[in-house]
Amino acid sequence: MAAEKNPDGVRSLTIGEVARRSGxxxxxxxxxxxxxxxxxxxxxxxxxxFPSLVLRSIAIIKVAQRTGIPLEEIKRAMGRYPPNSKLTAAQWGEMSSAWRDNLNERIRTLEALRDSLDNCIGCGCLSLNDCPLRNPSDTLAQEGPGPRILERASQRI
Known part of the structure; x- marks a missing residue:
C-alpha cells in the first residue's frame, strides 16, 4: 500500500503508525x-x-517531560512555531536555551537534595534524631515554610 500524502506532498501517518514509531x-x-x-x-x-514531522515534535515533548519540564511550559515553547513544523537549528536553539536556566536550577536543587538525603533538610518536622541539633525548637520556621536548609543549599550550588 502506498504511503498517504497530504496536499503539501508530506507523508501522512495514521495514529497507529505514530504510536508505534514514537513509542x-x-x-x-x-x-x-x-x-x-x-x-x-x-x-x-x-x-x-499526522504529518511525519509530528514524530520530531513528540520526541521533543518526551525528552522535555523526562527532564521534568511541565507540559504547559513545553506547549508555550512549542507554541511559538506552527504545529508539526520542522524546527530550524536556530529555532531549536531558542527553545532549548529558554529551558536551560530552569533545568540548571532543577539540577542545583537535585544535587542539594542528593547531598542532604542523610541529614535534616529543615522541614520543621523535628522528628529526625539530629533535627534538635540542626533546627532546635523549629527556629527555621522563622525563615518561612518548607525545607529551609535544602533551599539554602540549592541556592549555594
Missing amino acids: VPISTLHFYESKGLIASTRNAGNQRR
Whole structure:
C-alpha cells in the first residue's frame, strides 16, 4: 500500500503508525492533541492523519517531560512555531536555551537534595534524631515554610 500524502506532498501517518514509531500510546497522542501540542488533519474517511514531522515534535515533548519540564511550559515553547513544523537549528536553539536556566536550577536543587538525603533538610518536622541539633525548637520556621536548609543549599550550588 502506498504511503498517504497530504496536499503539501508530506507523508501522512495514521495514529497507529505514530504510536508505534514514537513509542507513545494512542491515548497519550489524543491527550497531546487536546492540549494543542500536536495537530492532525482528517482524511475523506474522517480518520486522523499526522504529518511525519509530528514524530520530531513528540520526541521533543518526551525528552522535555523526562527532564521534568511541565507540559504547559513545553506547549508555550512549542507554541511559538506552527504545529508539526520542522524546527530550524536556530529555532531549536531558542527553545532549548529558554529551558536551560530552569533545568540548571532543577539540577542545583537535585544535587542539594542528593547531598542532604542523610541529614535534616529543615522541614520543621523535628522528628529526625539530629533535627534538635540542626533546627532546635523549629527556629527555621522563622525563615518561612518548607525545607529551609535544602533551599539554602540549592541556592549555594
